[in-house]
Amino acid sequence: SQQGEEDPQALSIQEGENATMNCSYKTSINNLQWYRQNSGRGLVHLILIRSNEREKHSGRLRVTLDTSKKSSSLLITASRAADTASYFCTFGAGSYQLTFGKGTKLSVIP
Amino acid sequence: DVKVTQSSRYLVKRTGEKVFLECVQDMDHENMFWYRQDPGLGLRLIYFSYDVKMKEKGDIPEGYSVSREKKERFSLILESASTNQTSMYLCASNQGPYGYTFGSGTRLTVV
Numbered sequence: 001s002q003q004g005e006e007d008p009q010a011l012s013i014q015e016g017e018n019a020t021m022n023c024s025y026k027t028s029i030n031n032l033q034w035y036r037q038n039s040g041r042g043l044v045h046l047i048l049i050r051s052n053e054r055e056k057h058s059g060r061l062r063v064t065l066d067t068s069k070k071s072s073s074l075l076i077t078a079s080r081a082a083d084t085a086s087y088f089c090t091f092g093a094g095s096y097q098l099t100f101g102k103g104t105k106l107s108v109i110p
Numbered sequence: 111d112v113k114v115t116q117s118s119r120y121l122v123k124r125t126g127e128k129v130f131l132e133c134v135q136d137m138d139h140e141n142m143f144w145y146r147q148d149p150g151l152g153l154r155l156i157y158f159s160y161d162v163k164m165k166e167k168g169d170i171p172e173g174y175s176v177s178r179e180k181k182e183r184f185s186l187i188l189e190s191a192s193t194n195q196t197s198m199y200l201c202a203s204n205q206g207p208y209g210y211t212f213g214s215g216t217r218l219t220v221v
Contacts, residue, residue, distance in 0.1 A: 033208075035210075035212075040198075040217070041214055041215060042114075042202075042212035042213050043202075043210070045210060045211065088152075088153070092208065098210060099169075100152055100153040102151070103152060
């Protein structure tokens with residue numbers, strides 16, 4: 001199984017700023033997903049973007065997918081202290097199981 | 111609200127003990143998964159199951175076994191707990207290759 005690689009590993013911003021994190025992968029995919037994990041808790045599914053989609057929005061979240069570059073980005077606009085968490089990307093590539101990377105740790109400073 | 115429930119949030123066990131971590135989902139999902147999460151290593155897949163009584167090894171199955179006697183329940187078993195199995199254990203379920211629903215995690219400490 002292959003995993004996505006999130007970049008940067010850590011990001012610190014002021015409340016109200018936008019946060020952008022990136023994900024790269026190496027194989028062909030059916031979809032790409034982003035998850036959030038608050039400290040010490042399970043992961044929460046945020047958004048899924050299919051391989052034939054280029055951009056998707058959900059509230060303050062905007063995800064883009066560039067299959068030619070095998071990369072995706074997650075933008076959180078107008079960040080809040082409650083957005084402080086680790087963010088993981090993963091992808092479906094025809095198998096049941098998803099593999100997770102090490103994530104991007106986002107700190108939003110009030 | 112759909113749920114994956116892990117039986118314990120925190121667990122302390124002694125070296126050599128047999129440890130059971132239980133996971134129950136109420137979404138009638140076919141697939142269930144056990145991960146462990148360690149600082150700097152991310153989430154690593156231990157075992158998964160795509161049907162009752164079926165199981166597949168993940169990336170790090172050594173020292174673990176699993177049981178899936180009913181569709182809604184997936185148990186992770188540490189046959190003889192060791193200190194290097196101290197970790198956060200996360201259970202998840204899904205239907206098809208789409209979004210997972212995770213439990214809240216069990217933080218296991220082996221002393």
